[in-house]
Amino acid sequence: xxxxxxxxxxxxxxxxxxxxTLSLFVAVMLNWLPWQGWxxxxxxxxxxxVLLYWCTHKPHRVGIGxxxxxxxxxxxxxxxxxxQHALAYTVLAFGGIVLHRRVQMFDxxxxxxxxxxxxxxxxxxxxxxxxxxxxxxxWEYFLGAAVSALLWAPMTLLLQALRRxxxxxxxx
Amino acid sequence: xxxxxxxRFFNRGPSPVARLIFFCVLSLLLLFVDARYQxxxxxxxxxxxxxxxxxxxxxxxxxxxxxIASYFETQRHLLADNAQLRQRHDADAALxxxxxxxxxxxxxxxxxxxIKQRVDYPVRLAEIAYVERDIFKRKLFVDxxxxxxVLAGQVVxxxxxxxxxxxxxxxxxxxxxxxxxKDHAVPIQVLRNGLRAVVFGSGNISEMALRYMPVSADIVxxxxxxxxxxxxxxxxxxxxxxxxxIERDPAYPxxxxxxxxxxxxxxxxxxxxxxxxxxxxxxxxxxxxxxEPERAKKRIKRSKQ
Numbered sequence: 001x002x003x004x005x006x007x008x009x010x011x012x013x014x015x016x017x018x019x020x021t022l023s024l025f026v027a028v029m030l031n032w033l034p035w036q037g038w039x040x041x042x043x044x045x046x047x048x049x050v051l052l053y054w055c056t057h058k059p060h061r062v063g064i065g066x067x068x069x070x071x072x073x074x075x076x077x078x079x080x081x082x083x084q085h086a087l088a089y090t091v092l093a094f095g096g097i098v099l100h101r102r103v104q105m106f107d108x109x110x111x112x113x114x115x116x117x118x119x120x121x122x123x124x125x126x127x128x129x130x131x132x133x134x135x136x137x138x139w140e141y142f143l144g145a146a147v148s149a150l151l152w153a154p155m156t157l158l159l160q161a162l163r164r165x166x167x168x169x170x171x172x
Numbered sequence: 173x174x175x176x177x178x179x180r181f182f183n184r185g186p187s188p189v190a191r192l193i194f195f196c197v198l199s200l201l202l203l204f205v206d207a208r209y210q211x212x213x214x215x216x217x218x219x220x221x222x223x224x225x226x227x228x229x230x231x232x233x234x235x236x237x238x239x240i241a242s243y244f245e246t247q248r249h250l251l252a253d254n255a256q257l258r259q260r261h262d263a264d265a266a267l268x269x270x271x272x273x274x275x276x277x278x279x280x281x282x283x284x285x286x287i288k289q290r291v292d293y294p295v296r297l298a299e300i301a302y303v304e305r306d307i308f309k310r311k312l313f314v315d316x317x318x319x320x321x322v323l324a325g326q327v328v329x330x331x332x333x334x335x336x337x338x339x340x341x342x343x344x345x346x347x348x349x350x351x352x353x354k355d356h357a358v359p360i361q362v363l364r365n366g367l368r369a370v371v372f373g374s375g376n377i378s379e380m381a382l383r384y385m386p387v388s389a390d391i392v393x394x395x396x397x398x399x400x401x402x403x404x405x406x407x408x409x410x411x412x413x414x415x416x417x418i419e420r421d422p423a424y425p426x427x428x429x430x431x432x433x434x435x436x437x438x439x440x441x442x443x444x445x446x447x448x449x450x451x452x453x454x455x456x457x458x459x460x461x462x463x464e465p466e467r468a469k470k471r472i473k474r475s476k477q
Contacts, residue, residue, distance in 0.1 A: 033233070
């Protein structure tokens with residue numbers, strides 16, 4: 001366990017604003033792909049994952065405010081009530097920011113187990129609003145949180161790889 | 173990982189808890205306003221126009237794939253399709269000729285009996301832009317919006333039956349709520365005997381429910397349900413659903429009737445928007461009806477005194 005920690009603290013390029021924006025943009029695009037039927041039920045929430053990544057790794061760059069704004073755009077695109085996604089992402093970002101030091105202590109597999117409850121909380125906020133307004137909940141909706149948690153490790157690896165400095169092939 | 177220091181030398185603004193509370197309250201406020209009032213529709217439209225190009229972009233891979241698939245469709249397949257369609261066209265033409273005669277006859281009979289003439293409803297073609305990404309809702313978007321004079325409340329159908337209703341319009345898109353959306357009600361009439369009822373969506377794409385029908389109601393499996401047109405929203409005589417299962421249990425006051433929608437939303441890309449609502453005479457003002465109980469109450473009070 002202890003041996004894992006220095007490995008995590010490898011040298012990464014500073015997360016620039018264009019890179020953060022681009023990652024969120026790609027996540028939003030993935031969410032808006034025409035998912036249907038079972039694919040829609042099992043669809044991971046890419047936006048939630050990327051937001052959670054930035055909230056745990058750069059909590060001072062990406063915070064609750066940005067999560068809320070992304071949520072508003074998601075609400076318009078999904079024709080859901082104004083504030084429904086925003087509320088879910090706000091809760092999610094808060095979880096990420098409060099637990100960011102704790103999450104970074106663990107390896108990826110254990111991180112996924114930390115991420116799952118946070119995602120479930122965000123999903124629950126969304127479902128609760130829906131339940132209040134329309135009066136029923138589709139339980140299979142929560143499968144998406146589990147799939148998202150499974151995708152946490154690959155996505156973290158991908159974003160870390162993109163942030164790693166390119167090694168110069170001509171050096172020494 | 174220079175951010176993980178615990179010392180707070182720099183002012184980072186309000187604490188996470190303060191931000192959480194602020195944004196949660198803001199979200200809840202927006203939710204309340206959006207659910208109860210219509211103030212935010214213009215804001216939604218502006219934002220929808222902003223994200224419209226990106227939404228079209230996400231639909232692009234699917235469209236390209238469909239284009240490629242149809243490009244490589246074999247000639248034999250097309251020929252068979254063509255022959256089948258021509259056959260169907262001939263059969264339809266014969267029926268259509270009969271229909272014209274019957275229509276003329278009907279119009280004549282109606283003038284003789286001094287019944288108001290039937291209205292023809294102009295239809296226009298729209299394509300499904302994309303289906304809803306939220307598993308809670310049965311909605312889809314079509315590519316005609318308020319720029320093409322689509323109004324909220326208009327009926328959307330395909331060649332076999334009613335698909336849904338336009339519930340919100342954007343400049344180049346309209347949001348269509350399907351008839352299978354949970355608790356979406358369509359006033360219908362049984363084609364066989366004219367029995368009127370209301371069919372409700374179940375939230376399941378292939379199921380609808382006919383509620384509050386007495387056990388003794390004259391409905392059999394296979395009955396076709398068409399819109400009755402008495403609500404002033406749906407034009408009359410559009411097929412909606414077919415009764416698929418009836419459970420009559422004397423323990424309950426109502427029989428449990430399950431129907432299958434006739435229109436296949438997941439089958440076509442092209443849909444028809446039926447524009448032009450039936451112009452029924454103005455509904456009498458409801459003020460008198462609501463005032464009636466008030467007066468009755470007063471009378472009761474007075475009699476108590």
